Amino acid sequence: MSTPKCPECGKVSTGNFCQHCGAKLGGRFCNQCGGELGAGARFCNLCGEKVSADARPARTGGHRDAAASVVGGQNLPWWIAGVAMFALIVFAGVRMVTPSGPGAAGAQPQPVAPFAAGGTGTPPDLSSMTPREAADRLFDRVMTYVSANDSGQAQAFLPMALGAYERAMPLDHDGLFHLSLLNRVAGNVDAALANATQVLADDPNHLLGLTAAAEAAAEMGRQEEAMQYYAHLLEVFDAETARALPEYQAHQQIMQSVRSDAEAFLAGR
Secondary structure, three states: OOOOEOOOOOOEOOOOEOOOOOOEOOOEEOOOOOOEEOOOOOEOOOOOOEOOOOOOEOOOOHHHHHHHHHHOOOOHHHHHHHHHHHHHHHHHHHHHHOOOOOOOOOOOOOOOOOOOOOOOOOOOOHHHOOHHHHHHHHHHHHHHHHHOOOHHHHHHHHHHHHHHHHHOOOOOHHHHHHHHHHHHHHOOHHHHHHHHHHHHHHOOOOHHHHHHHHHHHHHOOOHHHHHHHHHHHHHHHHHHHHHOOHHHHHOHHHHHHHHHHHHHHHHHO
């Protein structure tokens, strides 16, 4: 047997790395697909590409360089499509095995982070959450973009958020309120009003349901109906605030403005 030599510097070497230049001992890698090549290979046994003279030995990133050639070259569209399909399969699989969480009626809503205008940070790992948790995180993200006047990003996440609440049904009052707001952002005003009236059918004095119904009705041009919702909101506001419902606590920013919004609307009439 011949004495093994480093494929990079040609000096006699043993072990996993060359003690002279630090190269990883082994073969070369195909510049097309990144597959490892045999010592005397003229064609890649994975993709059939002819081995070029610059097929790199596995030095400090030879394989990474070969892979970069694939990502940056003519195979890029196929590479992107493959990654996208893999992500879709993983997402669908997670949804099939994720148990239902706090989306059931009567579940206690968790406070939603304030709608900060600005950066939104790293997207959440939705696969580790229950359907309702994922829906609430997407709601928060959409509303953050809305508050920042970033309509492009809001519209990008909006279908995901709407679909997440559909998967999390049945929804409690807080979830229906979220869904109503999302439908208004999407321009589905009829659906937004239906979500709000679903809350009111169960709790006619619910402040978030009343304000959501009033705003949706106003956007639909049903001013008299909006006035009725706002007038009833003002009648029950003090008593309702004293109930200190979890969703009222979770949406303190909105709760601070519902009374003044109602008064302004009725004054304008």
